[in-house]
Amino acid sequence: MKNIDHAGSRSQSPDLATLLRSWRERLRPEDVRLPFRGQGRRTPGLRREEVGWLAGISPNYVQRLEQGRAHPSAGILRALARALQLSKAEFELACRLAGHAAEFDGMVPQLIGPSVQRVLSRLPDVPVAVFDAAWTLLEHNELWAALTGRAWGRAGRSTNLIWRAFQHDIGDMGPVRHAFPADHKASLVADLRDVASRYPRDRQLAGMIGELRRTSTEFARLWEGSAVAHHGSERKTIDHPQVGPIELDCDVLSVHGADLRIIVFTAAPGSEAAGKLQLLAVIGLQEMTA
Structure with missing residues (x-):
């Protein structure tokens, strides 16, 4: 049979x-x-x-x-x-x-399971995005796109936080403003160094690192350094063109067994930032009219 x-x-x-x-x-x-x-x-x-x-x-x-x-x-x-x-x-x-x-075998995992997908869909009032271990954006909800001002692409180096931070043609990290930009970049590079040691057979990751070392003296200097750190939670300001600056708590959550990072932006209940997030949930990616 x-x-x-x-x-x-x-x-x-x-x-x-x-x-x-x-x-x-x-x-x-x-x-x-x-x-x-x-x-x-x-x-x-x-x-x-x-x-x-x-x-x-x-x-x-x-x-x-x-x-x-x-x-x-x-x-x-x-x-x-x-x-x-x-x-x-x-x-x-x-x-x-x-x-x-x-x-x-030996590549950075990028598989988003159904449970993580449910987190994205069931938190519509919270900006949420999923990254792989090397800080490549894999998925985000609609409020994340409204907060950052754009819906990022779905593949390629342009969706990687570290690539965007050190490529002069891209400029910077976008609307997200960090209290200590130099420390933020150093923590990202130190974190990437740890990821590269865990996934030495990932050719895409190795290619991105090699290109950054050739094109960015700042990245090359940090990469050759000895700092050991992990990029984690901190308070950040997002400069939004319609609602103005929004100061939010940024937490980085880890998905056990999948080696994924979930970034969540939240605001204290009743705060000005919470009101701005509610407004963004309404207007989405549409520009506000006078």
Whole structure:
């Protein structure tokens, strides 16, 4: 008697194309952060264009993957795992089926499990973002985007806090103002040094560090130093163009077993900052009119 795979079709063993389609169909638009909400859906789950937006790939490529006409790279597979909210076991299965299992050994984890996704969706009145151990932004809720003034991209070095801090063409850390900027940068670099020692086989991480050492004398000096520190919680001021400066408590939470960082901005109840956050929750990314 033949086994039944995850998608319900009869086969000797699941194939990646069938699994990708079944994982897409089990998600609902309200399960993920999307910039659009379609009506009159004829098929269950997310649309291919929605998965493509979440993973940073074209809907046509998603279709080819689901039809078995394309083979995803390790980077694409990692992005799809985040977009489809795969569990660790599901991600490992996808890696084996795609032939990339060995490539992810020793890489910085970027898998966001369903429980962390629920934290993002169930705290709409608190700016929340999820970063990997190397401070690459993986996901954020809508209030985080409203507070920082933009919705960051979904992949690449431009979403990494440390890359943004030391690249002159980007400028600075954005609207977030730190009480002691030099100490903040030093703690980030010291923290990154520790991460690099734990994930020595991550080529993307090594490439980013090498580029920063070549292009930023400040980063190179800090990297060669001996300071040992970890970037953690502190009080920060966010200069917002519409509501003005907002002074907030910034806490960094760790996800046990996943090596993820969750950054949460909060304000004391009844404070001026709390009122400004409430206002941002209403206006979102839209500019206030006179």
